[in-house]
Amino acid sequence: MSKRGRFITLEGIDGAGKSTHHAWLANLLRLNGKSVILTREPGGTQLGEKLRTLLLFEPMNLETEALLMFAARREHIAEVIQPALERGDWVVSDRFTDASFAYQGGGRGLAWAKLEQLEQWVQGDLQPDLTFLFELDVITARQRLANTGNAPDRFEREQQEFFERVRNAYHRRAEAYPGRFCVIDAQQSISAIQKTLEERLVSG
Ligand code: ADP
Ligand code: TYD
Numbered sequence: 772m773s774k775r776g777r778f779i780t781l782e783g784i785d786g787a788g789k790s791t792h793h794a795w796l797a798n799l800l801r802l803n804g805k806s807v808i809l810t811r812e813p814g815g816t817q818l819g820e821k822l823r824t825l826l827l828f829e830p831m832n833l834e835t836e837a838l839l840m841f842a843a844r845r846e847h848i849a850e851v852i853q854p855a856l857e858r859g860d861w862v863v864s865d866r867f868t869d870a871s872f873a874y875q876g877g878g879r880g881l882a883w884a885k886l887e888q889l890e891q892w893v894q895g896d897l898q899p900d901l902t903f904l905f906e907l908d909v910i911t912a913r914q915r916l917a918n919t920g921n922a923p924d925r926f927e928r929e930q931q932e933f934f935e936r937v938r939n940a941y942h943r944r945a946e947a948y949p950g951r952f953c954v955i956d957a958q959q960s961i962s963a964i965q966k967t968l969e970e971r972l973v974s975g
Contacts, residue, residue, distance in 0.1 A: 776806075776860045778852065778897075780867040782941060783905030784934050785927050786912035788957045788964065792903075793865045796968060800861055803973075808855045811865035813840055815847040827924040834885075837875040841889045844868065848894060867899060869944045874926060877940020878933050903968065904945055907957040909934040 779796070781789040797807045813823040822843040826836065844867070855862050868890055875881045909931050916927060945952040953971050955964055 774859050776856045776858065776862060777900045778856060779861065779863045780869065780899040780902045781863070781865050781905065782867075782869045782873070782902055783907065783957065784873075784909065784912050784937050784941070786914075786916035787905035787907040788915075788961075789865050789903075789905055791961060792905075792964060792968060793863065795965060796972075797863050799969060799972065800863070806858075806860045808851065808860050808862045810847070810851055810862060812847060812867055812870065813843045815843075815852075815864070816850045818846050819843040827926070830925070833875065833879050833881055836879070837871060837881055837886065837889065840871050840875065841893045844871075845893045848897060853897070864899075867902075868894065869902060869904075869941065872944050873937045873940040877943070878926075878929065878937040898948075899951060901971075902945075902948075902952050903971075904941055904952055904954045905957040906938075906941075906954050909938060911958065 781793060781796075783789050793811075794809060797809045800807045812819070813826050814820045822839050825831075826839055826843075831839075852862050852864070871889070872883065872886050876883055876886050912934070913931070916923070945954060955967055957964065959967075
């Protein structure tokens with residue numbers, strides 16, 4: 772009889788360090804004998820990656836933005852996440868629904884209740900088993916992003932206050948789901964963070 776895999780998500784403001792630990796985390800799990808799918812949002816499917824390009828670079832109405840995030844997510848769940856979990860694979864996603872609450876809800880001010888309706892419609896009972904929230908002050912995160920030299924997308928061009936609201940909304944989600952969230956102090960060195968991730972995954 773096959774055992775359902777686990778669904779792990781990485782969250783945090785832009786520049787907090789999620790992507791740095793994404794592949795590393797998958798590798799750690801593989802070394803521990805797991806079969807792992809590495810994916811991201813918005814994106815994760817052919818259609819989702821097309822929607823990602825629109826979402827990151829095309830100006831649009833806030834509700835359109837939220838609906839497209841959830842449309843990409845519906846495709847991602849149906850085509851990638853659900854089948855992988857049913858096969859017994861572990862799924863590690865760079866962002867998921869908490870990001871919609873944080874960015875469209877906290878950052879842009881879309882009503883929490885509308886996001887909850889979309890969440891219920893698109894994912895039903897599916898929630899991550901474990902969410903690592905990379906917690907970093909906005910100024911340090913922006914400095915780290917600036918140092919990468921990459922051209923900023925529509926979200927990364929937002930002001931400091933926007934990211935303060937995003938960060939607060941992440942805290943609100945973490946308080947609502949204390950059992951699933953593991954908050955990481957992203958101010959630490961990369962190796963110290965990796966040690967924390969490993970402890971949480973091996974012990975938990
Ligand atoms: P995110 O995916 O959360 O936007 P990244 O993982 O791309 O963030 O990290 C942004 C930048 O910060 C990268 O240049 C990365 O090398 C650097 N960085 C990530 N984690 C740390 C850390 N713990 N200490 C110092 N720099 C870091
Ligand atoms: P991300 O892949 O983390 O960007 P990068 O690879 O450049 O670090 O995410 C892209 C952007 O999409 C990020 O700024 C947050 C935003 N986003 C939302 O606004 N809502 C969502 O539901 C998701 C999944 C992402």
